[in-house]
Amino acid sequence: MTPSQFTAESLLCTYLNGRSMPKILRDAVVWVIEARLASNETPILDETLRIDIDNHAVALPERPIVCALLRRSDEAEVTTYASARHPGHREFGTSVY
Numbered sequence: 602m603t604p605s606q607f608t609a610e611s612l613l614c615t616y617l618n619g620r621s622m623p624k625i626l627r628d629a630v631v632w633v634i635e636a637r638l639a640s641n642e643t644p645i646l647d648e649t650l651r652i653d654i655d656n657h658a659v660a661l662p663e664r665p666i667v668c669a670l671l672r673r674s675d676e677a678e679v680t681t682y683a684s685a686r687h688p689g690h691r692e693f694g695t696s697v698y
Contacts, residue, residue, distance in 0.1 A: 605635050605638050605639060606631065606635055608635075608638060609631045609632075609634035609635040609638060610631050612634055612645065612646065613627065613630055613631055613634060613654070616646055616651070616654060617654070617658055619660070619661060620658040620659060620660050620661065621658065621659055621661055622654070622657045622658045622659065623657065626657050630650070630653070630654060633650060634646070634650075
């Protein structure tokens with residue numbers, strides 16, 4: 602990976618902030634960012650590109666176990682599970698701190 606590819610990938614990862622997108626689209630966005638870096642074009646992540654990224658980015662499901670490990674011991678956690686309301690239906694729970 603070249604330094605410009607690494608920088609483009611890092612910018613995209615920072616903007617995604619934990620979201621993901623299909624690999625083919627991710628590669629295309631990295632290519633656009635890399636081209637803009639090479640030509641000193643600013644802003645690198647202009648409004649049009651940000652809208653395109655946002656339209657295809659998907660939030661990853663919350664991982665309750667990780668959240669439980671990261672929370673402070675004095676915080677209360679409320680967890681709800683859709684499967685408790687609908688037996689046989691599998692869905693990720695959500696945590697509220």
